[in-house]
Every structure is written in structure tokens, then in C-alpha cells.
Amino acid sequence: MVVGFEKVSYLAVAFVGAALCTFSVWFAVDHVRYKAAEIRLNECVESNTCDFEQAHQNVKTTLEDMSEGVLLSPAVLYSLGAISNYRGNYVFKDFSSRREQWESAEATYRKALHKSPLWGRAWLQMARMQLLAGKLEGVDSLMRALQTAPFEYHTQMPAVELSFSYWVYLRPEAKQLVLETLERFFDATIWGLKYIDLSFRYGVQDEVWPHLKSEQQKRYFLRQAKKQSNKRAD
Secondary structure (H helix, E strand, C coil): CHHHHHHHHHHHHHHHHHHHHHHHHHHHHHHHHHHHHHHHHHHHHHCCCCCHHHHHHHHHHHHHHHCCCCCCCHHHHHHHHHHHHHHHHHHCCCHHHHHHHHHHHHHHHHHHHHHCCCCHHHHHHHHHHHHHCCCCCHHHHHHHHHHHCCCCHHHHHHHHHHHHHCHHHCCHHHHHHHHHHHHHHCCCHHHHHHHHHHHHHCCCHHHHHHHCCCHHHHHHHHHHHHHHHHHHHC
8 A cells, every 4th residue: 555655656746747847848948939039139129221110020929929828937928018018109100009009018918917916017017008008007007016026126116206107196095105115215315316306307396305314315305496496487
């Protein structure tokens, strides 16, 4: 009986090992295919004779083909969303076509988040696409970006700036979350001064003032306020 149990255990371990090997190979193949397409796109960008739109479409086709795979990584989905994002922002001119690309990017970021729900950067990009397409649910996605990556500068600070630009649409609890995030990053002087400037650009400086931490930041804030006052006087 013990021998039989050991055989079953060995078979189970072998099965799990084979499954992991299959996953690793599949993931590696997907990654290699994507990187090859990305390299071709980068070569096109550096060339003066390249059909950039066609090169973009080739990468997109490669990723869409890969997206049929059951074990597709969230990173590949994110890259596919980024291509639709780029096309919406820079390739198309009419709003209808741009919105179609933004919605395509949103759908792909959503797939990536289904596989990796704590990926703050993907929440941030999906929020951008939703807000550009006129969907206020992007505000909720923006808050998720702030909540899921609380100590990532490169996610948090763009999320704060995006929050400033849609400030009037934020609920009180969402505004509080943004200000708490900002306060945490005001410990770093370079970030603090940058976001003081942004607060004036988007007209939310009165909200930011109580959260300044250092005398340097307060003096800088007052100088910016004086500059703005002088511009209005002119």
C-alpha cells in the first residue's frame, strides 16, 4: 500500500514538473516573438524610409495572435494595450477613430489586470484611456492605481498629476487619497517642488498648501503664488 502511494506521489510530482516546464517554454516563446516584433518596430522608428503605421500593425498582429494563448503573460497584454494607446494619441486625427483605439487599449489593459489585479501601472494606463474616451469610471481606475502601488514613484506621481487634471470629478474621499499620496512624496524635495507647480497649473493649489512639509516648499509655493498674481495683474 505504501509502495502504491509512493508511485502516485512520484507521478504527481512528475506531472506538476512537466506542466511547469510547458508553461516556461510557452512563456519564453511568447516573449521571444514579442521582442522580435518590438525590435522590428524600433528599427522602423530609427529609419527615414519605414512605413511606421505598417510596422505598428505588424507588432499589433503578433501580439493579437499571441493573445489567443491560454498562458499569455500580463506584460504582453499591457504591450498590446500600449500600441492601441499610441495609435489613439498619435496616428489617428478624428476623434471617432481615436476613441476606438482608446477603447481597444482599455479592453486589453482590463485583460492584463484580470491576470495581475495589483499592477498599479496598468490601472493608471486604463484610467487614462477611459478618461480620454470620456468615461468617468476612469476616476475609479485612477484611485485603484493609487491604492495598489503606494510606493512606486513612476506610478503614483503621474496618477497624482492626472488626478489634478480631473479634480472636479473626484469624490471627497478620492481627493483625500490623492492628497495623502502627495504628502507622502513631499518628503522628496524634487517631487514636492514639481507638484507645487502642477497644483498651480490645474488650479488646486489651495488644496495642496496644508500638506506642504518643509519651509523650502512653503517659500517656493508663496513665490509661485506671487508670480501667478503678477501675471493676472498684467
